Amino acid sequence: MSSVRIAGVGHTHFGQHPERTGRDLFAEASVEAFADGGVDRDDVEALLYGNFMGELAENQGHQGPLMAEAAGIRAPATRFESACASSGAAVRHAVKEIRNGEADVILVGGAERMTNLGTAGVTEALASAADDLYEIRMGINFPGAYALMAQAYFSEYGGGKEELAAIAVKNHANAVENEYAQFQRAISTEDVLEAPPVAEPLGLYDACPITDGASAMVLVSEAYAEREGIDAPVAITGTGQGGDRMALADRQYLARTPAATAAAEEAYADAGIGAEDVDVAEVHDCFTIAEVLATESLGFFDPGEGISAAAEEKTTSDGALPVNLSGGLKAKGHPVGATGASQLIELTKLFRGEHVNSELVEDARIGVAHNAGGTVASATVHVLEVVS
Amino acid sequence: MSSVRIAGVGHTHFGQHPERTGRDLFAEASVEAFADGGVDRDDVEALLYGNFMGELAENQGHQGPLMAEAAGIRAPATRFESACASSGAAVRHAVKEIRNGEADVILVGGAERMTNLGTAGVTEALASAADDLYEIRMGINFPGAYALMAQAYFSEYGGGKEELAAIAVKNHANAVENEYAQFQRAISTEDVLEAPPVAEPLGLYDACPITDGASAMVLVSEAYAEREGIDAPVAITGTGQGGDRMALADRQYLARTPAATAAAEEAYADAGIGAEDVDVAEVHDCFTIAEVLATESLGFFDPGEGISAAAEEKTTSDGALPVNLSGGLKAKGHPVGATGASQLIELTKLFRGEHVNSELVEDARIGVAHNAGGTVASATVHVLEVVS
Numbered sequence: 001m002s003s004v005r006i007a008g009v010g011h012t013h014f015g016q017h018p019e020r021t022g023r024d025l026f027a028e029a030s031v032e033a034f035a036d037g038g039v040d041r042d043d044v045e046a047l048l049y050g051n052f053m054g055e056l057a058e059n060q061g062h063q064g065p066l067m068a069e070a071a072g073i074r075a076p077a078t079r080f081e082s083a084c085a086s087s088g089a090a091v092r093h094a095v096k097e098i099r100n101g102e103a104d105v106i107l108v109g110g111a112e113r114m115t116n117l118g119t120a121g122v123t124e125a126l127a128s129a130a131d132d133l134y135e136i137r138m139g140i141n142f143p144g145a146y147a148l149m150a151q152a153y154f155s156e157y158g159g160g161k162e163e164l165a166a167i168a169v170k171n172h173a174n175a176v177e178n179e180y181a182q183f184q185r186a187i188s189t190e191d192v193l194e195a196p197p198v199a200e201p202l203g204l205y206d207a208c209p210i211t212d213g214a215s216a217m218v219l220v221s222e223a224y225a226e227r228e229g230i231d232a233p234v235a236i237t238g239t240g241q242g243g244d245r246m247a248l249a250d251r252q253y254l255a256r257t258p259a260a261t262a263a264a265e266e267a268y269a270d271a272g273i274g275a276e277d278v279d280v281a282e283v284h285d286c287f288t289i290a291e292v293l294a295t296e297s298l299g300f301f302d303p304g305e306g307i308s309a310a311a312e313e314k315t316t317s318d319g320a321l322p323v324n325l326s327g328g329l330k331a332k333g334h335p336v337g338a339t340g341a342s343q344l345i346e347l348t349k350l351f352r353g354e355h356v357n358s359e360l361v362e363d364a365r366i367g368v369a370h371n372a373g374g375t376v377a378s379a380t381v382h383v384l385e386v387v388s
Numbered sequence: 389m390s391s392v393r394i395a396g397v398g399h400t401h402f403g404q405h406p407e408r409t410g411r412d413l414f415a416e417a418s419v420e421a422f423a424d425g426g427v428d429r430d431d432v433e434a435l436l437y438g439n440f441m442g443e444l445a446e447n448q449g450h451q452g453p454l455m456a457e458a459a460g461i462r463a464p465a466t467r468f469e470s471a472c473a474s475s476g477a478a479v480r481h482a483v484k485e486i487r488n489g490e491a492d493v494i495l496v497g498g499a500e501r502m503t504n505l506g507t508a509g510v511t512e513a514l515a516s517a518a519d520d521l522y523e524i525r526m527g528i529n530f531p532g533a534y535a536l537m538a539q540a541y542f543s544e545y546g547g548g549k550e551e552l553a554a555i556a557v558k559n560h561a562n563a564v565e566n567e568y569a570q571f572q573r574a575i576s577t578e579d580v581l582e583a584p585p586v587a588e589p590l591g592l593y594d595a596c597p598i599t600d601g602a603s604a605m606v607l608v609s610e611a612y613a614e615r616e617g618i619d620a621p622v623a624i625t626g627t628g629q630g631g632d633r634m635a636l637a638d639r640q641y642l643a644r645t646p647a648a649t650a651a652a653e654e655a656y657a658d659a660g661i662g663a664e665d666v667d668v669a670e671v672h673d674c675f676t677i678a679e680v681l682a683t684e685s686l687g688f689f690d691p692g693e694g695i696s697a698a699a700e701e702k703t704t705s706d707g708a709l710p711v712n713l714s715g716g717l718k719a720k721g722h723p724v725g726a727t728g729a730s731q732l733i734e735l736t737k738l739f740r741g742e743h744v745n746s747e748l749v750e751d752a753r754i755g756v757a758h759n760a761g762g763t764v765a766s767a768t769v770h771v772l773e774v775v776s
Contacts, residue, residue: 052449053443056444059515059520060519061441061471062634062765064469064761064766065631065634065647066519069633074631076650076651077631078470078477078481078629078766079468079469079470081450081467081468081469082452083449083450093466096484100488102484128447128448130450131454132447241464243453243462243463246450246454250457259453262464263464373450373452374450377453378452378464378466
């Protein structure tokens with residue numbers, strides 16, 4: 001089984017770019033990824049690409065071949081759609097293909113154009129990640145669904161808005177010097193608690209923003225990297241995927257995300273590690289409560305303890321386990337289809353010493369990326385390790 | 389490398405079912421596939437699922453977990469979208485996973501709800517499979533694009549509407565007794581030539597209809613089939629995928645489909661066969677001209693000879709190489725996301741002696757399924773063989 005190396009990474013600014021098309025964004029990210037890795041684009045054997053709302057945002061489905069063209073490659077291309085976990089799913093399949101000797105070089109990533117839809121349009125588009133018949137038509141939208149999950153969590157385990165606020169404050173602080181981030185500014189606990197409500201108990205600063213952006217990685221086999229003399233010190237050593245019932249009402253628990261737990265268990269077993277071995281994590285904090293659920297599903301904290309761990313600053317940049325040093329979805333932004341691959345890119349830069357926050361985690365060797373779709377009806381987890 | 393067997397197949401009626409949801413259609417197909425194969429649904433390790441226009445037709449993205457639920461399985465699920473080749477792409481990845489020992493049992497298939505959109509709505513939705521910026525906004529829709537391909541073909545190689553009509557007549561004749569087909573009735577050459585024009589030189593009977601439907605297959609490893617005593621005489625022995633520039637204007641030829649040629653060459657090499665070994669084929673005849681281009685890309689006929697081969701009845705049910713014994717997209721119908729897997733299901737039934745047209749191909753051992761996305765900017769080809 002071949003070791004899978006991250007040879008090159010590329011990333012647009014995440015933010016409001018309503019005038020830029022998805023292909024324009026992905027072209028920028030992929031050009032950067034090829035330049036970064038020094039990989040010849042003619043060597044690419046496949047593009048695996050994540051996108052969520054292309055049909056709704058720019059009347060553009062069938063983005064696989066379109067994005068291969070944007071990236072300047074001549075290889076078969078496939079689009080993966082798993083809502084907010086779309087490029088996590090693409091990464092997972094790319095890892096398997098390289099491991100199994102199906103390919104030596106794969107371009108993987110994602111893009112999303114969102115802000116051109118406007119707030120109402122994008123809220124409607126995002127709703128297609130939930131169950132249209134049994135949730136959306138009943139009046140639940142995404143902030144409403146995560147608000148239910150937060151209420152259930154508070155009810156089952158305790159905690160409240162003040163503890164959640166710590167996550168927003170932390171992630172904004174982490175993003176201050178991240179040039180790719182949508183919000184490069186710190187906020188205070190008061191800012192969070194005084195912000196307008198979105199869906200009780202979640203306020204404006206508990207929610208990630210609407211974002212345009214793209215991410216791209218060139219993944220290669222270890223053999224290819226050695227043959228071509230490409231420096232690729234970071235490997236993807238574990239992959240996992242989980243699924244759950246689509247509608248919240250059909251689940252056993254609202255305050256847990258078993259799809260992510262299953263994905264984490266599979267990824268850790270795959271990499272031969274345990275949760276205790278993880279040095280740093282990028283998790284899917286589309287809402288502050290989502291980061292709590294993520295850190296519990298990843299096994300960093302027991303169920304019910306994630307919220308106090310956040311409040312006690314165990315996951316800040318100088319905590320025992322830094323989470324979302326990039327700023328997370330909350331402050332870096334969340335161009336849906338680009339997010340999953342973006343998380344791995346942030347970890348790669350951290351490990352390479354190229355990240356603004358690299359010095360905070362100088363001894364880090366193992367990182368985890370957690371990408372969730374909808375209200376975690378789907379999830380992928382990947383383990384990254386420094387191998388040279 | 390494990391041999392990949394088709395253990396169970398399921399198929400809804402293809403036709404106008406505007407009152408049925410996508411999940412309802414896929415539930416029916418998957419229930420039938422489990423019953424047919426005798427596979428315990430608890431053994432399923434993944435769902436790989438194809439869908440094209442769910443966001444537009446029923447405000448429903450993120451269909452992976454939704455369809456896993458509809459099928460009654462508890463396994464991670466991923467949606468593949470490659471326009472009209474969506475479930476072909478899903479099948480390809482399922483084949484690789486089983487071969488490489490990643491899984492023993494995978495549910496693969498697709499569904500599409502279309503007729504509820506109405507003619508204008510569905511035409512707009514289908515257009516998202518082409519290049520929105522450089523084709524659709526310039527006034528080209530799908531019939532228009534294939535009309536350009538037909539004009540280019542006539543101009544380069546000769547032939548005309550009369551020869552294309554032979555394909556529509558053949559495919560309708562093949563579907564007369566196919567209970568799953570949208571059109572179970574024969575048509576004459578005159579019917580085709582006198583039909584209202586859609587986009588010159590293509591008339592109404594040169595185009596496939598708008599269709600609701602679903603398809604599902606249970607794929608298993610040979611080891612699993614043996615261990616569980618499951619009779620699975622048909623194997624998928626070759627898989628291939630190709631890509632091309634999205635917009636027709638960016639291609640070197642309008643009268644050839646190199647993405648399908650690349651997919652066929654890869655699939656044949658994978659299976660260790662040549663085009664001359666193929667006994668029967670299901671090809672992507674969204675328009676009559678598409679079947680001509682398909683039979684050439686598959687290597688059955690040289691470029692420019694596919695149209696006369698069709699007119700000379702080489703591909704009819706009693707010809708040397710029967711093509712689209714199911715009725716094809718033209719007469720069986722084309723619920724986009726379901727089509728790719730449906731083609732393999734038809735071949736499986738033919739080989740098993742369970743198809744209304746099985747007796748026409750009693751000695752057939754090798755079949756090919758050709759699935760194309762958009763104007764063949766993407767394509768998959770699969771080789772099926774009777775192995776026991």
